[in-house]
Amino acid sequence: MRYVxxxxxxxxxxxxxxxxxxxxxxxxxxxxxxxxxxxxxxxxCGIPFYVSGFFEHFxxxxxxxxxxxxxxxxxxxxxxxxxxxISEGSLVAIEEGRERVYEWDKLLFATGARxxxxxxEGENLEGVLFIDDILVAEKVKKLALKSExxxxxxSGYIGVEMADAISRxxxxxxxxxxxxxxxxxxxxxxxxxxxxEMEKKLDLRLSERVVAFEGRERVEKVITDxxxxxxxxxxxxxxxxxxxxxxxxxxxxxKSGAIKxxxxxxxxxxxxxxxxxxxxxxxxxxxxxxxxxxxTPANKMGYVAxxxxxxxxxxxxxxxxxxLTSFHDLEIGKAxxxxxxxxxxxxxxxxxxxxxKSSAKYFHDGxxxxxxVADRNGKLLGIQAxxxxxxxxxxxxxALLYKKANVRDLFFTDFPYxxxxxxxxxxxxxxxxxxxxxxxxx
Amino acid sequence: MRYVxxxxxxxxxxxxxxxxxxxxxxxxxxxxxxxxxxxxxxxxCGIPFYVSGFFEHFxxxxxxxxxxxxxxxxxxxxxxxxxxxISEGSLVAIEEGRERVYEWDKLLFATGARxxxxxxEGENLEGVLFIDDILVAEKVKKLALKSExxxxxxSGYIGVEMADAISRxxxxxxxxxxxxxxxxxxxxxxxxxxxxEMEKKLDLRLSERVVAFEGRERVEKVITDxxxxxxxxxxxxxxxxxxxxxxxxxxxxxKSGAIKxxxxxxxxxxxxxxxxxxxxxxxxxxxxxxxxxxxTPANKMGYVAxxxxxxxxxxxxxxxxxxLTSFHDLEIGKAxxxxxxxxxxxxxxxxxxxxxKSSAKYFHDGxxxxxxVADRNGKLLGIQAxxxxxxxxxxxxxALLYKKANVRDLFFTDFPYxxxxxxxxxxxxxxxxxxxxxxxxx
Numbered sequence: 001m002r003y004v005x006x007x008x009x010x011x012x013x014x015x016x017x018x019x020x021x022x023x024x025x026x027x028x029x030x031x032x033x034x035x036x037x038x039x040x041x042x043x044x045c046g047i048p049f050y051v052s053g054f055f056e057h058f059x060x061x062x063x064x065x066x067x068x069x070x071x072x073x074x075x076x077x078x079x080x081x082x083x084x085x086i087s088e089g090s091l092v093a094i095e096e097g098r099e100r101v102y103e104w105d106k107l108l109f110a111t112g113a114r115x116x117x118x119x120x121e122g123e124n125l126e127g128v129l130f131i132d133d134i135l136v137a138e139k140v141k142k143l144a145l146k147s148e149x150x151x152x153x154x155s156g157y158i159g160v161e162m163a164d165a166i167s168r169x170x171x172x173x174x175x176x177x178x179x180x181x182x183x184x185x186x187x188x189x190x191x192x193x194x195x196x197e198m199e200k201k202l203d204l205r206l207s208e209r210v211v212a213f214e215g216r217e218r219v220e221k222v223i224t225d226x227x228x229x230x231x232x233x234x235x236x237x238x239x240x241x242x243x244x245x246x247x248x249x250x251x252x253x254x255k256s257g258a259i260k261x262x263x264x265x266x267x268x269x270x271x272x273x274x275x276x277x278x279x280x281x282x283x284x285x286x287x288x289x290x291x292x293x294x295x296t297p298a299n300k301m302g303y304v305a306x307x308x309x310x311x312x313x314x315x316x317x318x319x320x321x322x323x324l325t326s327f328h329d330l331e332i333g334k335a336x337x338x339x340x341x342x343x344x345x346x347x348x349x350x351x352x353x354x355x356x357k358s359s360a361k362y363f364h365d366g367x368x369x370x371x372x373v374a375d376r377n378g379k380l381l382g383i384q385a386x387x388x389x390x391x392x393x394x395x396x397x398x399a400l401l402y403k404k405a406n407v408r409d410l411f412f413t414d415f416p417y418x419x420x421x422x423x424x425x426x427x428x429x430x431x432x433x434x435x436x437x438x439x440x441x442x
Numbered sequence: 443m444r445y446v447x448x449x450x451x452x453x454x455x456x457x458x459x460x461x462x463x464x465x466x467x468x469x470x471x472x473x474x475x476x477x478x479x480x481x482x483x484x485x486x487c488g489i490p491f492y493v494s495g496f497f498e499h500f501x502x503x504x505x506x507x508x509x510x511x512x513x514x515x516x517x518x519x520x521x522x523x524x525x526x527x528i529s530e531g532s533l534v535a536i537e538e539g540r541e542r543v544y545e546w547d548k549l550l551f552a553t554g555a556r557x558x559x560x561x562x563e564g565e566n567l568e569g570v571l572f573i574d575d576i577l578v579a580e581k582v583k584k585l586a587l588k589s590e591x592x593x594x595x596x597s598g599y600i601g602v603e604m605a606d607a608i609s610r611x612x613x614x615x616x617x618x619x620x621x622x623x624x625x626x627x628x629x630x631x632x633x634x635x636x637x638x639e640m641e642k643k644l645d646l647r648l649s650e651r652v653v654a655f656e657g658r659e660r661v662e663k664v665i666t667d668x669x670x671x672x673x674x675x676x677x678x679x680x681x682x683x684x685x686x687x688x689x690x691x692x693x694x695x696x697k698s699g700a701i702k703x704x705x706x707x708x709x710x711x712x713x714x715x716x717x718x719x720x721x722x723x724x725x726x727x728x729x730x731x732x733x734x735x736x737x738t739p740a741n742k743m744g745y746v747a748x749x750x751x752x753x754x755x756x757x758x759x760x761x762x763x764x765x766l767t768s769f770h771d772l773e774i775g776k777a778x779x780x781x782x783x784x785x786x787x788x789x790x791x792x793x794x795x796x797x798x799k800s801s802a803k804y805f806h807d808g809x810x811x812x813x814x815v816a817d818r819n820g821k822l823l824g825i826q827a828x829x830x831x832x833x834x835x836x837x838x839x840x841a842l843l844y845k846k847a848n849v850r851d852l853f854f855t856d857f858p859y860x861x862x863x864x865x866x867x868x869x870x871x872x873x874x875x876x877x878x879x880x881x882x883x884x
Binding site for chain 2: 013025043045046049050054055057060063294295296297299300307310312313314316317319320321322323324325326333335360361362363391392393394395396397398399400402403405409411412413414415416417418419420421422424425426429441442
């Protein structure tokens, strides 16, 4: 019997997790990873911390280097290699300038996502950067250090984290957001706290649309529908889109535009799988297909795809979509849906917003602002928080949402009381009690 | 119709939560609280922080003062009042030196717990203190400040937290523990980390039994089966026992020695309820009756007892027994059972112990040591951790245990990745993956 050939397109979190898993379960199989950059297991989540100087070596953005995967895990990694075409059982890649053909019995799309473009004039000017992959990190850092004025377009997670980083470098910074609040996935009560903190550190422009970038040799100005801003560097972070140029010719896409998969992470074609930011999976809260392009789901999707590709069975249950970030001293987190997202999904909702100290009253750890959203039957739909002690509450919230908990569970889960960091009536529990009232529970 | 009279014996967390709940649901009822000290809603969890000087005002150990409950919540609080006797529909209390009789239609025992005695010679000497209630806090602080040498007997939660406090005051401190490790409820791997940290700050004596206290007018020496230790102050923290002297004459006790209750927190006698540290309830992990004497369950038990006493229906589901503490820079937490506790309960167990950075590799937040225990079917039984980032993981663990999760849930819950505080493969997830191997899952 000939070797089973596995082709994995993309060497990021999902691709390398899948490759590693297959080699553990099927050491004799031939696992090839085709990666277009010079790096594998790249983790772009760290870019803002590299820019602000929390660590020095750009290579630390990769969990492991190529040699580790080759020698320790026996994975045949092809870097600087772009896959051009996929046909039944084979693919064409361009590698060191030459086209080569590889055979495959099973194939994984792990092609990730890329930064959305604004499609406005001047966005290809030198000095306009998109946070596409880790290669841009060095460029951003170099440019940021020598710039006087920086503009960031967008204030989603990446925008906010880049704003934190650039503001720590002491640069004059403007953040332009098209929505009426920063982190527009969050409800207004939560975003308002972030907004007032951002306004202390930078010039925040809300409800403004960028219409062009201007400059002779390089960017000098960002033009919006309301004003214009001088800059030496413009960072565009207005969301991402799945990398499916190659996949869409071969397999079906979901409504989200990402690759449709089943619970085994197999696509519409038998033997072809998809995992990570290019794949659509399942939202545990809404119980609908969803495109959840986040790092921990990507790694686990890679793991699950690897198990199934290796001929074992493992279902991927989906994710609740949990995120954590911060802006200076403010921690910010969300698990599940915000209220407006829940309403958009068709839920009839109740919500509670509480502001309380994060710790016992005699400690001075600051406030936490927390919002819990539930449906009329008491099913938890989402929890958002901003302030101090957010991480703990979001970990608890994620687990409850994952297990389809209701507000009674939120009330009764005996989260620990330890005066320096928590309260005997935890903010989560206080919010649950508020919801009891709104739901007519005793 | 005459007023319904409610008698609540004990004005701590459980008693005041119940009283408050009843007054919300039945504002016209007459709710009397009999409290033997001068304080209500006292929260002894804060004592170590008062001793070490994190806050100055002893009164801050009470969530609210007596007047607040009287004027804002309409509760008839009787402080400095000891209930002597309970009979059908009435009770005798001693109040301002006089015996008085009060009628009741519904009664709640919320008498709490008290520090265990060692029953050795000399333990009544001046300078030997038991952490019984918040009244002792001032005494401990005053004595600790003027002492040169302090001995703490016991290294459970209270012992460890008092050791943290006293060592911050710069006193020569000896901690004597009868077990072979500090925090003996934890497994050895976790306790070992704490042990080495404690040994840097104080003289830790393990596997030693205190046999006497000696001194002329006040304590001067603690005598053990192995040695003796000079001291100006000895703090005894060797566990607690439920205060049931009064209750045991009226209602049934459980195996634990605390008052037996059903899910409505009613005792063996109709109309008589029990809540807080004096009551036995239910362990959600073992699915057996258990005595879980902790602050957050006590408050919720008070709430539930109050709802049921007011004539509404609410079941108390029990608790997973979750605790969080710290010793200097080390956070320590546990939810559910340790491995040895699980074995004692008759489970066939598997466990995983992982040591990893708490954050992304390029942050320097230190290590977390985490142990997960499951049964052979993969049901989660307990999670313990020590190091950095413990609180977050314990919040997540508590929610999963509360919802009877298994190791697959632990693996798939999408805890958030945020490089400064967490990892893309969270320690919880790494431990789950280890358990997959041990359970023969792919």
